Amino acid sequence: MIIDAMDLLYSNKFDAFALVSSDSDFTKLASRLKESQIYVFGVGENKTPLAFRNACDDFIHTEVLRAPEMDEVPEATTSKPQTKPTDGKRSKRDLCCDTRLINILRNSVRDNADEDGWANMGACGALIKRQYPDFDARTYGYPTFTKLYEATELFDIDKRKSGSARLLDVYVRDKRN
Template identity: 35%
Template sequence: MPHEPLIAVFVDFENLALGVRDMGSDAFRVELVLKRLLQKGRIVFKRAYCDWSNYRGTVREFHSHGIEMVDIPRGKVSGKNSADIHMVVDAMDLCYSKQHIDFFALLSGDSDFSPLVSKLKENEKRVIGCGVKSSTSDLLIANCDEFIYYDDLVVAAKKRPPMKKKGKDTSDKKQEAAERLLEIVRSLEGDYDPLWGSLVKQTMRRLYPGLNETYYGYRTFAEMLESVA
Protein backbone atom coordinates (compact mmCIF):
# COMPACT_ATOMS: atom_id res chain seq x y z
CA MET A 1 0.00 0.00 0.00
CA PRO A 2 1.50 3.40 -0.99
CA HIS A 3 2.21 6.01 1.66
CA GLU A 4 -0.92 8.01 2.40
CA PRO A 5 -0.04 11.74 2.58
CA LEU A 6 -1.34 13.48 5.72
CA ILE A 7 -2.86 16.93 5.32
CA ALA A 8 -3.49 19.80 7.74
CA VAL A 9 -6.06 22.39 6.63
CA PHE A 10 -6.06 26.03 7.75
CA VAL A 11 -8.91 28.33 6.68
CA ASP A 12 -8.78 32.13 6.60
CA PHE A 13 -12.54 32.25 6.31
CA GLU A 14 -13.19 35.98 6.03
CA ASN A 15 -10.83 36.26 3.07
CA LEU A 16 -12.68 33.44 1.31
CA ALA A 17 -16.14 34.75 2.17
CA LEU A 18 -15.34 38.18 0.74
CA GLY A 19 -13.83 36.62 -2.38
CA VAL A 20 -16.88 34.43 -2.96
CA ARG A 21 -19.15 37.44 -2.51
CA ASP A 22 -17.17 39.40 -5.09
CA MET A 23 -17.39 36.57 -7.62
CA GLY A 24 -21.19 36.71 -7.28
CA SER A 25 -21.47 33.16 -6.03
CA ASP A 26 -23.50 31.64 -3.22
CA ALA A 27 -22.04 30.93 0.21
CA PHE A 28 -18.57 29.36 0.35
CA ARG A 29 -18.85 25.57 -0.10
CA VAL A 30 -16.08 24.10 2.00
CA GLU A 31 -17.05 20.54 1.03
CA LEU A 32 -15.78 21.16 -2.51
CA VAL A 33 -12.32 22.02 -1.22
CA LEU A 34 -12.23 19.16 1.28
CA LYS A 35 -13.20 16.67 -1.42
CA ARG A 36 -10.40 17.91 -3.66
CA LEU A 37 -7.90 17.62 -0.82
CA LEU A 38 -9.10 14.10 0.02
CA GLN A 39 -8.09 13.12 -3.49
CA LYS A 40 -4.53 13.98 -2.46
CA GLY A 41 -4.34 12.48 1.03
CA ARG A 42 -5.92 11.96 4.44
CA ILE A 43 -6.99 15.10 6.28
CA VAL A 44 -5.91 14.88 9.92
CA PHE A 45 -6.35 18.50 11.02
CA LYS A 46 -8.97 21.15 10.11
CA ARG A 47 -9.14 24.60 11.66
CA ALA A 48 -10.83 27.83 10.53
CA TYR A 49 -10.29 31.37 11.81
CA CYS A 50 -12.78 34.22 11.77
CA ASP A 51 -15.01 36.52 13.80
CA TRP A 52 -17.83 34.00 13.60
CA SER A 53 -20.43 36.45 14.91
CA ASN A 54 -20.48 37.83 11.36
CA TYR A 55 -20.98 34.42 9.74
CA ARG A 56 -23.34 32.52 12.00
CA GLY A 57 -24.92 30.71 9.07
CA THR A 58 -21.62 28.99 8.33
CA VAL A 59 -21.02 27.60 11.81
CA ARG A 60 -23.33 24.58 11.49
CA GLU A 61 -21.89 23.57 8.13
CA PHE A 62 -18.30 23.76 9.36
CA HIS A 63 -19.23 21.74 12.46
CA SER A 64 -20.76 19.05 10.23
CA HIS A 65 -17.41 18.68 8.45
CA GLY A 66 -15.47 18.37 11.70
CA ILE A 67 -13.72 21.72 11.33
CA GLU A 68 -12.51 23.34 14.54
CA MET A 69 -13.52 27.00 14.52
CA VAL A 70 -11.34 29.56 16.26
CA ASP A 71 -13.32 32.69 17.07
CA ILE A 72 -11.30 35.89 16.68
CA PRO A 73 -13.57 38.82 17.63
CA ARG A 74 -12.70 41.91 15.67
CA GLY A 75 -11.29 44.55 18.02
CA LYS A 76 -10.88 48.25 17.49
CA VAL A 77 -7.13 47.89 17.15
CA SER A 78 -6.36 44.31 16.14
CA GLY A 79 -8.63 44.07 13.10
CA LYS A 80 -8.23 41.27 10.57
CA ASN A 81 -4.51 40.77 11.26
CA SER A 82 -5.34 39.13 14.58
CA ALA A 83 -6.86 36.13 12.76
CA ASP A 84 -3.87 35.99 10.42
CA ILE A 85 -1.42 35.96 13.33
CA HIS A 86 -3.31 33.17 15.11
CA MET A 87 -3.32 31.10 11.94
CA VAL A 88 0.41 31.58 11.31
CA VAL A 89 1.34 30.73 14.91
CA ASP A 90 -0.82 27.60 14.92
CA ALA A 91 0.51 26.43 11.55
CA MET A 92 4.13 26.76 12.65
CA ASP A 93 3.40 25.08 15.97
CA LEU A 94 1.86 22.14 14.12
CA CYS A 95 4.79 22.06 11.70
CA TYR A 96 7.28 21.65 14.54
CA SER A 97 5.20 19.42 16.83
CA LYS A 98 3.62 17.07 14.26
CA GLN A 99 6.42 16.27 11.88
CA HIS A 100 4.50 13.41 10.29
CA ILE A 101 2.21 15.88 8.47
CA ASP A 102 3.19 16.07 4.79
CA PHE A 103 0.94 18.79 3.37
CA PHE A 104 -0.34 22.10 4.69
CA ALA A 105 -3.42 23.39 2.87
CA LEU A 106 -3.88 27.14 3.31
CA LEU A 107 -7.32 28.34 2.26
CA SER A 108 -6.78 32.04 1.64
CA GLY A 109 -5.80 34.45 -1.08
CA ASP A 110 -3.96 36.83 1.24
CA SER A 111 -0.36 37.67 0.31
CA ASP A 112 0.41 38.07 4.04
CA PHE A 113 0.67 34.27 4.21
CA SER A 114 3.55 34.11 1.71
CA PRO A 115 6.22 34.15 4.46
CA LEU A 116 4.38 31.28 6.18
CA VAL A 117 4.44 29.29 2.95
CA SER A 118 8.19 29.86 2.64
CA LYS A 119 8.83 28.80 6.22
CA LEU A 120 6.76 25.62 5.83
CA LYS A 121 8.69 24.72 2.69
CA GLU A 122 11.97 25.30 4.53
CA ASN A 123 10.78 22.61 6.93
CA GLU A 124 10.20 20.19 4.04
CA LYS A 125 6.43 20.57 4.00
CA ARG A 126 4.48 20.82 0.76
CA VAL A 127 1.97 23.65 0.62
CA ILE A 128 -1.33 23.65 -1.24
CA GLY A 129 -3.09 26.99 -1.55
CA CYS A 130 -6.74 27.58 -2.35
CA GLY A 131 -8.54 30.84 -3.05
CA VAL A 132 -10.80 32.82 -5.36
CA LYS A 133 -9.08 33.85 -8.61
CA SER A 134 -10.03 37.52 -8.52
CA SER A 135 -8.96 38.07 -4.92
CA THR A 136 -5.82 35.94 -4.64
CA SER A 137 -2.32 37.37 -4.55
CA ASP A 138 -0.04 36.35 -7.42
CA LEU A 139 2.80 36.19 -4.90
CA LEU A 140 0.94 33.61 -2.81
CA ILE A 141 0.07 31.54 -5.87
CA ALA A 142 3.68 31.50 -7.06
CA ASN A 143 4.99 30.54 -3.63
CA CYS A 144 2.75 27.49 -3.11
CA ASP A 145 3.68 24.07 -4.44
CA GLU A 146 0.18 23.85 -5.89
CA PHE A 147 -2.76 26.23 -6.01
CA ILE A 148 -6.42 25.26 -6.30
CA TYR A 149 -8.82 27.87 -7.61
CA TYR A 150 -12.13 27.74 -5.77
CA ASP A 151 -13.88 29.07 -8.89
CA ASP A 152 -12.84 25.94 -10.82
CA LEU A 153 -14.26 23.66 -8.12
CA VAL A 154 -17.62 25.47 -8.32
CA VAL A 155 -17.74 25.18 -12.12
CA ALA A 156 -16.88 21.47 -11.99
CA ALA A 157 -19.57 20.84 -9.35
CA LYS A 158 -22.22 22.48 -11.55
CA LYS A 159 -21.26 20.28 -14.50
CA ARG A 160 -21.36 17.09 -12.45
CA PRO A 161 -24.75 15.31 -12.73
CA PRO A 162 -26.45 14.67 -9.37
CA MET A 163 -26.24 11.13 -7.98
CA LYS A 164 -29.48 9.19 -7.87
CA LYS A 165 -31.12 8.73 -4.49
CA LYS A 166 -31.78 5.51 -2.59
CA GLY A 167 -33.57 2.59 -4.19
CA LYS A 168 -30.92 1.96 -6.84
CA ASP A 169 -30.88 -1.35 -8.68
CA THR A 170 -27.66 -3.17 -9.56
CA SER A 171 -27.18 -1.37 -12.89
CA ASP A 172 -27.59 2.04 -11.21
CA LYS A 173 -25.02 1.13 -8.57
CA LYS A 174 -22.53 -0.06 -11.19
CA GLN A 175 -23.01 3.14 -13.16
CA GLU A 176 -22.36 5.12 -9.97
CA ALA A 177 -19.23 3.05 -9.30
CA ALA A 178 -17.94 3.77 -12.82
CA GLU A 179 -18.54 7.52 -12.44
CA ARG A 180 -16.79 7.70 -9.08
CA LEU A 181 -13.84 5.61 -10.19
CA LEU A 182 -13.35 7.71 -13.32
CA GLU A 183 -13.53 10.88 -11.24
CA ILE A 184 -10.83 9.57 -8.91
CA VAL A 185 -8.58 8.30 -11.70
CA ARG A 186 -8.75 11.65 -13.52
CA SER A 187 -7.86 13.51 -10.33
CA LEU A 188 -4.83 11.28 -9.69
CA GLU A 189 -3.36 10.55 -13.11
CA GLY A 190 -1.63 13.93 -13.35
CA ASP A 191 0.28 13.31 -10.11
CA TYR A 192 1.05 9.59 -10.35
CA ASP A 193 2.65 7.58 -13.15
CA PRO A 194 2.09 4.70 -13.00
CA LEU A 195 -1.25 4.89 -11.19
CA TRP A 196 -1.70 1.79 -9.04
CA GLY A 197 -5.06 0.25 -8.23
CA SER A 198 -4.17 0.28 -4.52
CA LEU A 199 -3.87 4.08 -4.65
CA VAL A 200 -7.25 4.39 -6.35
CA LYS A 201 -8.81 2.19 -3.66
CA GLN A 202 -7.13 4.20 -0.89
CA THR A 203 -8.47 7.44 -2.36
CA MET A 204 -11.97 6.04 -2.77
CA ARG A 205 -12.03 5.02 0.89
CA ARG A 206 -11.14 8.57 1.92
CA LEU A 207 -13.77 10.17 -0.30
CA TYR A 208 -16.56 7.66 0.32
CA PRO A 209 -15.74 5.88 3.60
CA GLY A 210 -19.14 4.19 3.86
CA LEU A 211 -18.94 2.53 0.44
CA ASN A 212 -16.94 -0.42 -0.88
CA GLU A 213 -16.89 -2.83 -3.79
CA THR A 214 -19.51 -5.08 -2.16
CA TYR A 215 -22.00 -2.20 -2.05
CA TYR A 216 -21.60 -1.80 -5.81
CA GLY A 217 -22.15 -5.51 -6.47
CA TYR A 218 -18.55 -6.66 -6.97
CA ARG A 219 -16.62 -9.35 -5.12
CA THR A 220 -13.28 -7.53 -5.18
CA PHE A 221 -12.00 -4.04 -5.89
CA ALA A 222 -9.95 -5.42 -8.79
CA GLU A 223 -13.14 -6.74 -10.36
CA MET A 224 -14.74 -3.31 -10.02
CA LEU A 225 -11.72 -1.66 -11.68
CA GLU A 226 -11.76 -4.16 -14.53
CA SER A 227 -15.43 -3.46 -15.19
CA VAL A 228 -14.73 0.18 -16.04
CA ALA A 229 -11.34 -0.27 -17.70
Protein backbone atom coordinates (compact mmCIF):
# COMPACT_ATOMS: atom_id res chain seq x y z
CA MET A 1 0.00 0.00 0.00
CA ILE A 2 2.86 2.38 0.78
CA ILE A 3 4.40 1.86 -2.65
CA ASP A 4 1.03 2.45 -4.31
CA ALA A 5 0.55 5.62 -2.27
CA MET A 6 3.96 6.91 -3.32
CA ASP A 7 3.18 6.18 -6.98
CA LEU A 8 -0.07 8.13 -6.61
CA LEU A 9 1.76 10.96 -4.86
CA TYR A 10 4.15 11.38 -7.78
CA SER A 11 1.26 11.46 -10.26
CA ASN A 12 0.31 14.90 -8.81
CA LYS A 13 -3.39 14.08 -9.26
CA PHE A 14 -4.43 14.12 -5.61
CA ASP A 15 -4.85 16.79 -2.97
CA ALA A 16 -5.63 14.44 -0.09
CA PHE A 17 -5.12 10.88 1.09
CA ALA A 18 -7.13 8.89 3.62
CA LEU A 19 -5.21 6.32 5.60
CA VAL A 20 -7.56 3.91 7.34
CA SER A 21 -5.48 2.02 9.84
CA SER A 22 -4.62 1.74 13.52
CA ASP A 23 -1.10 0.57 12.68
CA SER A 24 1.93 2.71 13.49
CA ASP A 25 3.64 1.42 10.32
CA PHE A 26 1.82 4.15 8.36
CA THR A 27 3.25 7.02 10.44
CA LYS A 28 6.15 7.59 8.07
CA LEU A 29 3.82 7.54 5.05
CA ALA A 30 1.55 10.14 6.63
CA SER A 31 4.55 12.35 7.40
CA ARG A 32 5.89 11.98 3.85
CA LEU A 33 2.53 12.88 2.31
CA LYS A 34 2.26 15.98 4.51
CA GLU A 35 5.78 17.03 3.48
CA SER A 36 4.49 17.03 -0.09
CA GLN A 37 1.62 19.38 0.84
CA ILE A 38 -0.95 16.57 0.64
CA TYR A 39 -3.75 16.70 3.21
CA VAL A 40 -3.79 13.48 5.22
CA PHE A 41 -6.95 12.10 6.82
CA GLY A 42 -6.35 9.32 9.30
CA VAL A 43 -9.09 6.97 10.42
CA GLY A 44 -8.54 4.40 13.13
CA GLU A 45 -9.45 3.02 16.50
CA ASN A 46 -8.73 4.61 19.88
CA LYS A 47 -5.74 2.29 20.22
CA THR A 48 -4.00 3.98 17.26
CA PRO A 49 -0.54 5.17 18.35
CA LEU A 50 -0.27 8.88 19.07
CA ALA A 51 2.60 9.31 16.60
CA PHE A 52 0.39 8.15 13.71
CA ARG A 53 -2.55 10.30 14.84
CA ASN A 54 -0.32 13.37 15.07
CA ALA A 55 1.27 12.68 11.69
CA CYS A 56 -2.15 13.21 10.06
CA ASP A 57 -3.75 16.58 9.37
CA ASP A 58 -7.04 15.25 10.68
CA PHE A 59 -7.61 12.01 12.56
CA ILE A 60 -11.03 10.49 13.17
CA HIS A 61 -11.62 7.74 15.69
CA THR A 62 -13.84 5.01 14.30
CA GLU A 63 -15.64 4.84 17.63
CA VAL A 64 -17.27 8.26 17.02
CA LEU A 65 -18.47 7.15 13.60
CA ARG A 66 -20.56 4.28 14.92
CA ALA A 67 -24.32 4.74 15.23
CA PRO A 68 -25.52 5.19 18.80
CA GLU A 69 -26.36 1.88 20.42
CA MET A 70 -29.96 1.24 21.25
CA ASP A 71 -30.90 0.28 24.81
CA GLU A 72 -34.12 -1.52 25.54
CA VAL A 73 -36.15 0.50 28.04
CA PRO A 74 -39.30 -1.24 29.28
CA GLU A 75 -42.33 1.02 29.63
CA ALA A 76 -44.40 0.53 32.79
CA THR A 77 -47.81 0.83 31.05
CA THR A 78 -47.19 -1.50 28.12
CA SER A 79 -45.42 -4.75 27.54
CA LYS A 80 -43.74 -3.45 24.36
CA PRO A 81 -40.09 -2.43 24.87
CA GLN A 82 -39.09 0.96 23.54
CA THR A 83 -35.68 1.86 22.23
CA LYS A 84 -33.79 4.88 23.43
CA PRO A 85 -30.50 6.07 21.93
CA THR A 86 -27.54 6.34 24.26
CA ASP A 87 -25.83 9.61 23.49
CA GLY A 88 -22.59 9.10 25.42
CA LYS A 89 -22.54 12.75 26.50
CA ARG A 90 -20.22 13.45 29.36
CA SER A 91 -21.68 15.48 32.17
CA LYS A 92 -20.52 18.99 33.03
CA ARG A 93 -18.72 17.56 36.06
CA ASP A 94 -16.88 14.95 33.99
CA LEU A 95 -15.89 17.53 31.39
CA CYS A 96 -14.63 20.02 33.98
CA CYS A 97 -12.61 17.31 35.74
CA ASP A 98 -10.75 16.59 32.50
CA THR A 99 -7.93 19.11 32.92
CA ARG A 100 -6.42 18.29 29.52
CA LEU A 101 -9.72 19.07 27.79
CA ILE A 102 -10.27 22.30 29.73
CA ASN A 103 -6.71 23.45 29.01
CA ILE A 104 -7.16 22.76 25.30
CA LEU A 105 -10.43 24.71 25.19
CA ARG A 106 -9.15 27.63 27.27
CA ASN A 107 -5.87 27.89 25.36
CA SER A 108 -7.69 28.00 22.02
CA VAL A 109 -9.84 30.87 23.25
CA ARG A 110 -6.88 32.72 24.76
CA ASP A 111 -4.81 32.36 21.58
CA ASN A 112 -7.63 33.67 19.35
CA ALA A 113 -9.23 36.27 21.62
CA ASP A 114 -9.65 39.92 20.69
CA GLU A 115 -9.10 42.75 23.18
CA ASP A 116 -12.51 42.03 24.77
CA GLY A 117 -11.73 38.33 25.23
CA TRP A 118 -14.02 37.06 22.46
CA ALA A 119 -12.69 34.48 20.00
CA ASN A 120 -14.29 33.18 16.82
CA MET A 121 -15.39 29.58 17.38
CA GLY A 122 -14.20 28.53 13.91
CA ALA A 123 -10.71 29.83 14.63
CA CYS A 124 -10.68 28.03 17.99
CA GLY A 125 -11.73 24.76 16.38
CA ALA A 126 -9.15 25.12 13.60
CA LEU A 127 -6.38 25.77 16.14
CA ILE A 128 -7.36 22.74 18.19
CA LYS A 129 -7.42 20.50 15.09
CA ARG A 130 -3.99 21.80 14.03
CA GLN A 131 -2.50 21.13 17.47
CA TYR A 132 -4.40 17.90 18.16
CA PRO A 133 -5.38 16.21 14.87
CA ASP A 134 -7.25 13.48 16.74
CA PHE A 135 -9.39 15.87 18.81
CA ASP A 136 -13.10 15.44 18.14
CA ALA A 137 -15.99 16.89 20.16
CA ARG A 138 -17.92 13.69 19.41
CA THR A 139 -15.46 11.80 21.62
CA TYR A 140 -17.04 13.66 24.54
CA GLY A 141 -20.58 13.05 23.25
CA TYR A 142 -21.14 16.45 21.57
CA PRO A 143 -21.69 16.91 17.84
CA THR A 144 -19.87 20.27 17.57
CA PHE A 145 -17.21 22.36 19.27
CA THR A 146 -19.88 24.90 20.20
CA LYS A 147 -21.96 22.29 22.04
CA LEU A 148 -18.86 21.04 23.84
CA TYR A 149 -17.87 24.54 24.98
CA GLU A 150 -21.46 25.19 26.12
CA ALA A 151 -21.62 21.92 28.07
CA THR A 152 -18.69 22.90 30.29
CA GLU A 153 -20.49 26.10 31.34
CA LEU A 154 -17.04 27.72 31.64
CA PHE A 155 -17.50 29.88 28.55
CA ASP A 156 -19.86 32.55 27.30
CA ILE A 157 -21.20 31.85 23.80
CA ASP A 158 -22.37 34.66 21.53
CA LYS A 159 -24.08 33.93 18.21
CA ARG A 160 -23.90 36.98 15.95
CA LYS A 161 -25.48 37.57 12.57
CA SER A 162 -22.90 37.74 9.83
CA GLY A 163 -23.16 39.55 6.49
CA SER A 164 -25.82 37.12 5.35
CA ALA A 165 -29.00 37.18 7.41
CA ARG A 166 -29.10 33.36 7.35
CA LEU A 167 -25.63 32.79 8.77
CA LEU A 168 -24.41 33.17 12.32
CA ASP A 169 -20.86 33.66 13.52
CA VAL A 170 -20.26 32.03 16.88
CA TYR A 171 -17.92 33.62 19.40
CA VAL A 172 -16.69 32.23 22.68
CA ARG A 173 -15.19 33.87 25.78
CA ASP A 174 -13.74 32.36 28.93
CA LYS A 175 -15.95 33.31 31.90
CA ARG A 176 -12.83 33.80 34.03
CA ASN A 177 -12.11 37.05 32.15
